[in-house]
Amino acid sequence: MSTETGLRERKKRETRRRIERKAFELFETAGFENTTVEAIARAAEISPRTFFHYFPTKEDVVLADYADRLDRIVEQLAGRPEVEGPWEALEASFMVVATDYDTERDLLARRFRIMARSPSVQARSLQLQSGWEDAVAEVLSRRSGREEQDLESRLMAGAAMIAMRASQRHWLATGQEVHLPALVRRCFGMLAGGFGSVH
Amino acid sequence: MSTETGLRERKKRETRRRIERKAFELFETAGFENTTVEAIARAAEISPRTFFHYFPTKEDVVLADYADRLDRIVEQLAGRPEVEGPWEALEASFMVVATDYDTERDLLARRFRIMARSPSVQARSLQLQSGWEDAVAEVLSRRSGREEQDLESRLMAGAAMIAMRASQRHWLATGQEVHLPALVRRCFGMLAGGFGSVH
């Protein structure tokens, strides 16, 4: 099913890739803000109007598959065994997805670099994360048998997101020399232990 | 000095207030997205161009003094005694500012309601929070004698922000019946204790 071999599907996938590839190139050379959708369209040999059939906003070209990754974490979480504590389950879900952080390190770094330099992409990324946070809070609440989201589930979901974000920034700031999943694990560890004892 | 009694200053303050007041009314009746800057300008009896001399974006009308509040937290933090642990200092800084959450409860609720219904205001709010998070991480890093931001400072800053956000959302979702500062305190408490023991 992921190998829908129709001509139509294939063309669409190719066009989408072409847009992404060209857009990234332009973003990296000219900067995100200085690259117009028209320029991307020209480079990808489509009309400007068509661009918006593929991506809802210019920002989403950078973040599309980042969003997919977030969705996968939620899926993982929903499938964790009930006996696990919520934080445990959260960490495990994360780590499953974080594993392929390593195989796509370069793409990841490119994305982050573009994001780091353009406020609007950052904003969109935060928005995605926030939606994700909400979804996680929902799953965690259900897990603990509640109808409505409780404070602790919200907090935990947010904390997990922060673990991810702090890791990302640190990873970027230190020149990507460290293993990203290891950073994530350390963050989860600190949050598990709590800040009360830190002096 | 806050009572600059020149005519010029007074007029500016009045205009700014008038924009805010009218804009809020329009946002609440018609919705943020359905309110154009032109309409706000008309209601506030200024030209559309002038609007942008007062607020950089439409979103900032809703969030301007929220940003101020965030700045004050950072100021507080910078002034905390060195003997305090970082998390302690962070909580204390928060609580100082959170105190007047209570006196401005209505304004706060209005702001949150507008925000909750309009993605772009949410996005802008997240952006502000993210900038704030970075500033806090910076102060915390200095505090622990580092030149560059370390992972733990970043994480702690993020966690504090999440404490704030989770509290806000919970407060809104439960109909503002609970004391907001109390929620914040509970969140800080949970993060101090850590999630490791939760089952």
Next chain:
DNA sequence: ATGCAAACTTACAGTCACTGCAATTATTAG
């Protein structure tokens, strides 16, 4: 008071992201 400088407001023209619509072209299924 008066006149000059600085600050504030405004009109105008322009850029750019994004949308709805309707016409055109390409792909598919029968």
Next chain:
DNA sequence: CTAATAATTGCAGTGACTGTAAGTTTGCAT
């Protein structure tokens, strides 16, 4: 081959935001 379906495109429009230059108001020194 043909009819239905999906993708692409052009076009006209909206709305946020910016630079610029000209007009208006306020502050201040004389």
